[in-house]
Amino acid sequence: MFTELSNAVILLQILAIAVHSAAAMRIVTYNLRFDSQPDNITVQESLNSLLDPLQQPAFLTLTKEDYHSEWGFQEALVRQVNDLAELFGPEWSWIGVGRDDGVAAGEFSPIFFKNDVKLISKDFFWLSNTPFEPSKFPGAGSIRICTAAFFSTSVGGTQKNFTLLNTHLDDQSDAQRRLGASMLLVRARFEAVRTGTPVFITGDFNSPSTGPDSGAYNIITGAAPPVAINATFADKYAVKPDQLPDFKMLDLRGQAPRRNVSANFATFTGFSAPNDTSSWARIDFMFGGNNKGWTAEGQKAATSLSDDGVLASDHRPVFTDVSI
Ligand SMILES: *[C@@H]1O[C@H](CO)[C@@H](O)[C@H](O)[C@H]1NC(C)=O
Ligand SMILES: *[C@@H]1O[C@H](CO)[C@@H](O)[C@H](O)[C@H]1NC(C)=O
Ligand SMILES: *[C@@H]1O[C@H](CO)[C@@H](O)[C@H](O)[C@H]1NC(C)=O
Ligand SMILES: *[C@@H]1O[C@H](CO)[C@@H](O)[C@H](O)[C@H]1NC(C)=O
Ligand SMILES: *[C@@H]1O[C@H](CO)[C@@H](O)[C@H](O)[C@H]1NC(C)=O
Numbered sequence: 001m002f003t004e005l006s007n008a009v010i011l012l013q014i015l016a017i018a019v020h021s022a023a024a025m026r027i028v029t030y031n032l033r034f035d036s037q038p039d040n041i042t043v044q045e046s047l048n049s050l051l052d053p054l055q056q057p058a059f060l061t062l063t064k065e066d067y068h069s070e071w072g073f074q075e076a077l078v079r080q081v082n083d084l085a086e087l088f089g090p091e092w093s094w095i096g097v098g099r100d101d102g103v104a105a106g107e108f109s110p111i112f113f114k115n116d117v118k119l120i121s122k123d124f125f126w127l128s129n130t131p132f133e134p135s136k137f138p139g140a141g142s143i144r145i146c147t148a149a150f151f152s153t154s155v156g157g158t159q160k161n162f163t164l165l166n167t168h169l170d171d172q173s174d175a176q177r178r179l180g181a182s183m184l185l186v187r188a189r190f191e192a193v194r195t196g197t198p199v200f201i202t203g204d205f206n207s208p209s210t211g212p213d214s215g216a217y218n219i220i221t222g223a224a225p226p227v228a229i230n231a232t233f234a235d236k237y238a239v240k241p242d243q244l245p246d247f248k249m250l251d252l253r254g255q256a257p258r259r260n261v262s263a264n265f266a267t268f269t270g271f272s273a274p275n276d277t278s279s280w281a282r283i284d285f286m287f288g289g290n291n292k293g294w295t296a297e298g299q300k301a302a303t304s305l306s307d308d309g310v311l312a313s314d315h316r317p318v319f320t321d322v323s324i
Helices: 043-049 078-088 174-195 215-220 231-236
Strands: 008-011 015-019 024-029 092-095 111-114 117-126 145-155 158-168 199-204 249-251 261-263 284-289 295-301 318-323
Touching (some): 024 284, 078 092, 078 111, 092 117, 111 145, 145 174, 158 174, 174 199, 174 215, 174 249, 174 284, 284 295, 284 318
Antiparallel strands (some): 008 015, 008 111, 015 024, 024 318, 092 111, 117 145, 249 284, 295 318
């Protein structure tokens, strides 16, 4: 199913989109490993330190925390974003800002995209009570941001547009997650009405689709009512009551044909040993608006564990193929 692609978008926390045939795109979301031990070496120095690719590693021997630059990705600090941009190369572009100052401080939720997808517009907003300035929701563990982008691509000579919202909800505050989901739903419906084209949301929700912490998932999928959000934001992205009144987001894992949903269920595994499943959960999601204009072709949660025992992240990358 996941065959060679001719074109693509990557988003981060990480997310990627790739256009591969007449009308298909690959979107990837990946919460990178946090860069807790920055070593300030170049991408080339990192590549130079890698094992000879023809040499067998010592299987499952490495368990210590390692330097990002030596092998992996994680929650994207500016250094990682710059490294990724270098590794993706000139055929790719990216957008994003650091969530702490709206410039470069703190984690990014960037979107990387291949250049045959053209960026039409972008903006950033905070999932807080003051969405248009860097700000933290009361009780949240961190400042939380959303990267919003409107793209255009050409499919068999026909222009196709779509919106993508990439985000990372709070790990501590369920109230923040419910607020964030409510804001994302308002913004997604606005874009669906404004553009009449597909809307996708990707992100680490830091909460599963079932159980006591499933408020954000239930709100975004229309199974629970949204909570009150900042009035300035609500006014800016208001639509008329009769415009897509039943708008909600559909979980692309459930939309894809079953035979094309492969590999793993959990998207978070923690940094535990391979036999310890106690923290495993599906918390990284990709949604499509029910105004449609897309078809989900397949989804795959891959692995972050390599043969030598290194975990590239405490999350797994999630790949979704969609046609637009
Ligand atoms: C499964 O994925 C492949 C490749 O993306 C696609 O061509 C095919 O139509 C999908 N299968 C179904 C049943 O949709
Ligand atoms: C990282 O390395 C660059 C180039 O050697 C140097 O200019 C910069 O000061 C270093 N930054 C830190 C935080 O050590
Ligand atoms: C809503 O957000 C705007 C922009 O961030 C802010 O100026 C305003 O004070 C907020 N409203 C309330 C009631 O907090
Ligand atoms: C795509 O967006 C551009 C810029 O807003 C607009 O001019 C164009 O008509 C749109 N095309 C479609 C097919 O929606
Ligand atoms: C995983 O394997 C290790 C080593 O055999 C063992 O000590 C540990 O108890 C196991 N953990 C679980 C959760 O089974």
